[in-house]
Amino acid sequence: MKTLYHLLKTTSLVTLMFISVTIIGQNPFTIDVIQPDNTGIDWVIGETYTISWTDNLSQPVEIRLYNPISAGFEQLAPSVTGSTWSWDMLNTYTAGSGYYIQVRSTISPATYHDEGATFDLVYAPANSITVIQPSVTGISWARGTSHLITWTDNINEPVKVQVSDENGANFATITGAESVVGSIFSWDIPSGQAVGTAYKIRVVSTDFATVLGEGINPFTITATSGAFTGINQPVDATSWAKSTTHIISWNDNVAGPVDIYYKKSNLGVGLEEIATDVVGSTYAWTIPLLITGSDYTITLKSSLDPAIETTSDLFDITQTLTGGITEIYQPLTNTSWTVGTTHLISWLDHLSEPVDVYYNNNGAGEVLIDDDVVGTTLAWLIPLSLTTGDNMCKIIVRSTIDPNVVYRESELFELTASSGTDIDVIQPSIAGISWARGTEHYISWDDNFPENVTIDLKRYNSSDVLQQTTSLVDNTPGAEGSTWVWDIDGATIVSDYYKISIASINDPANLVDLSDEYFSITASTCTAIDVISPDGGEYWMAGTSHWVSWDDNCSGTVDIELWKNGSYDSDIAGNVVGTSYSWAIPVGQDPVSTYKVRVFSSLDNAVENFSAAVFDIVPFGKATSGIPSDEEITSSVLMYPNPTNGHFAVSSLIGISNIEVRNLYGQVLYSENVGEAEEVSIDMTNHDAGVYIVNVKIKGKVVTKKLFAY
Numbered sequence: 038m039k040t041l042y043h044l045l046k047t048t049s050l051v052t053l054m055f056i057s058v059t060i061i062g063q064n065p066f067t068i069d070v071i072q073p074d075n076t077g078i079d080w081v082i083g084e085t086y087t088i089s090w091t092d093n094l095s096q097p098v099e100i101r102l103y104n105p106i107s108a109g110f111e112q113l114a115p116s117v118t119g120s121t122w123s124w125d126m127l128n129t130y131t132a133g134s135g136y137y138i139q140v141r142s143t144i145s146p147a148t149y150h151d152e153g154a155t156f157d158l159v160y161a162p163a164n165s166i167t168v169i170q171p172s173v174t175g176i177s178w179a180r181g182t183s184h185l186i187t188w189t190d191n192i193n194e195p196v197k198v199q200v201s202d203e204n205g206a207n208f209a210t211i212t213g214a215e216s217v218v219g220s221i222f223s224w225d226i227p228s229g230q231a232v233g234t235a236y237k238i239r240v241v242s243t244d245f246a247t248v249l250g251e252g253i254n255p256f257t258i259t260a261t262s263g264a265f266t267g268i269n270q271p272v273d274a275t276s277w278a279k280s281t282t283h284i285i286s287w288n289d290n291v292a293g294p295v296d297i298y299y300k301k302s303n304l305g306v307g308l309e310e311i312a313t314d315v316v317g318s319t320y321a322w323t324i325p326l327l328i329t330g331s332d333y334t335i336t337l338k339s340s341l342d343p344a345i346e347t348t349s350d351l352f353d354i355t356q357t358l359t360g361g362i363t364e365i366y367q368p369l370t371n372t373s374w375t376v377g378t379t380h381l382i383s384w385l386d387h388l389s390e391p392v393d394v395y396y397n398n399n400g401a402g403e404v405l406i407d408d409d410v411v412g413t414t415l416a417w418l419i420p421l422s423l424t425t426g427d428n429m430c431k432i433i434v435r436s437t438i439d440p441n442v443v444y445r446e447s448e449l450f451e452l453t454a455s456s457g458t459d460i461d462v463i464q465p466s467i468a469g470i471s472w473a474r475g476t477e478h479y480i481s482w483d484d485n486f487p488e489n490v491t492i493d494l495k496r497y498n499s500s501d502v503l504q505q506t507t508s509l510v511d512n513t514p515g516a517e518g519s520t521w522v523w524d525i526d527g528a529t530i531v532s533d534y535y536k537i538s539i540a541s542i543n544d545p546a547n548l549v550d551l552s553d554e555y556f557s558i559t560a561s562t563c564t565a566i567d568v569i570s571p572d573g574g575e576y577w578m579a580g581t582s583h584w585v586s587w588d589d590n591c592s593g594t595v596d597i598e599l600w601k602n603g604s605y606d607s608d609i610a611g612n613v614v615g616t617s618y619s620w621a622i623p624v625g626q627d628p629v630s631t632y633k634v635r636v637f638s639s640l641d642n643a644v645e646n647f648s649a650a651v652f653d654i655v656p657f658g659k660a661t662s663g664i665p666s667d668e669e670i671t672s673s674v675l676m677y678p679n680p681t682n683g684h685f686a687v688s689s690l691i692g693i694s695n696i697e698v699r700n701l702y703g704q705v706l707y708s709e710n711v712g713e714a715e716e717v718s719i720d721m722t723n724h725d726a727g728v729y730i731v732n733v734k735i736k737g738k739v740v741t742k743k744l745f746a747y
């Protein structure tokens with residue numbers, strides 16, 4: 038490379054040549070519009086496009102648009118330096134043919150100007166957005182929960198996601214969804230969202246209000262989810278005394294608290310409030326002093342959605358506060374209990390005070406079991422020392438205030454010896470039970486002996502032939518009570534032919550029972566997976582991230598794979614929790630259009646689902662449509678180092694087809710076709726210091742850069 042002296046010499050020479058050329062009347066200055074410079078170009082109204090040119094002028098240029106509708110020019114940019122300008126086109130233009138760009142000198146516009154090729158302005162395609170979720174019938178979402186809204190589109194700009202009111206009208210943009218990139222949005226439904234059955238989702242282009250997609254079917258938003266499954270107390274014929282306190286209890290899977298009411302049904306009066314916003318499934322109710330009578334009911338309602346409700350059986354509220362002990366429900370005459378086991382004593386009373394509970398074994402007199410018992414039940418661990426036999430024992434319940442007047446005795450019942458007489462497997466014992474490896478389940482049984490039991494797992498074949506016996510609980514010390522939690526080992530063989538055997542540790546040959554029906558052990562609780570995205574037709578760029586999403590009924594995790602041409606290609610992720618995963622596509626991923634995503638249970642890879650159709654992966658730097666835009670081409674070109682001492686390189690991941698280097702006189706100093714190279718190295722050390730114009734041709738488009746050499 039030459040020294041600064043040469044640079045000064047060159048500058049002087051250029052000045053002298055300019056003077057000389059001016060004197061003889063020649064014109065060495067040029068403008069050449071590069072983009073748009075191909076016929077047949079369609080530009081979408083409202084989008085952004087790059088206008089590019091080359092020139093060797095020292096002054097800025099003016100950019101104008103010839104509008105065939107008005108048959109005249111309009112100024113786009115009055116003064117631009119460089120060789121590119123980004124045109125943010127307004128939505129007010131009219132579609133048509135014959136538009137073209139003019140670039141001209143701001144000093145001598147009549148002398149120095151150039152026009153590009155004519156092009157068409159077109160509107161964005163209609164019906165280019167399709168809402169996928171929610172769009173099918175029967176969808177119901179609850180306030181305070183999160184759900185995925187998904188769609189497909191063929192537009193480049195972001196979208197805004199809107200939701201209608203509860204009547205399916207008056208769409209409003211969802212907070213946080215004003216400019217969504219991609220095709221999926223997670224909506225956290227606000228707790229204040231109105232309840233309704235006619236909601237719809239609309240996805241709208243941020244550039245064109247007429248380019249939109251709307252869900253086909255309406256969906257429902259509820260205040261909460263779940264239902265009541267039963268009221269345990271009060272039950273039919275319950276009798277409670279006014280001014281006493283009793284437990285109201287129920288079962289539910291309702292999300293949120295509940296409200297409790299009472300009603301006297303035979304009078305037809307309305308519901309009276311007991312309590313609101315009750316958390317849990319029990320409530321201690323002190324019955325008001327002024328209400329008595331028969332045919333009362335308890336009604337439970339969801340605090341968030343009163344339409345979710347249940348009502349109890351009829352019960353009585355009695356007048357007397359002291360009352361009596363009206364009945365002993367358990368034990369009865371035909372009851373048979375085994376010494377050394379625990380059983381529930383239960384009775385009905387109208388007392389405000391607690392009671393004392395006794396037993397009388399073989400007429401030997403009353404022995405206290407427990408005193409000051411509140412409520413109407415007591416768990417009794419029967420002593421091993423009691424005499425066994427038929428009609429051998431009875432229970433006595435006495436008022437703590439007046440025990441000699443207010444009391445009740447049960448019928449005589451049987452006590453059996455500790456060796457027992459019977460055992461019955463209760464769970465699993467019905468047909469159709471299926472348990473998964475890695476989950477916990479109750480094994481339950483009923484027996485009449487005090488000793489513990491052993492539990493064995495027996496596997497059969499389809500011909501009822503025993504194949505294997507595995508001890509779950511051995512006789513040291515055995516399982517106690519009447520239930521045992523089985524944590525199913527991950528190595529347990531998957532089969533449809535299992536039974537449970539339970540036996541006394543003292544007499545396993547005679548006191549043994551086998552479950553009535555076969556049950557299954559599966560590898561996983563997962564039975565269904567549905568891949569939502571990608572679903573086919575997408576263009577995803579290598580080096581960017583996209584959401585893989587699916588629906589499943591799996592309690593465990595899932596694995597995700599990438600398949601190409603119908604065969605496994607690579608792993609995307611393993612042991613994923615939830616129903617979506619952000620996939621960072623590797624930059625070097627092979628760009629083909631035959632990809633699918635496979636999602637399957639981590640525990641049972643037979644439970645799987647693939648994308649409905651294939652999707653495309655395009656190289657990094659290319660448009661997701663497969664054809665790079667002018668802006669993408671321009672932004673992909675890098676030239677370094679600049680300034681340079683003579684050696685420099687030009688790169689573009691999209692692929693360079695030709696490179697040309699010119700001096701300020703327009704003379705070509707270097708030109709080479711390089712195929713589809715991503716990087717080209719150039720040696721300019723045999724040329725003087727100065728400013729050079731580098732034209733890089735990519736996909737038929739030319740990107741112009743200025744190179745400074747020293």
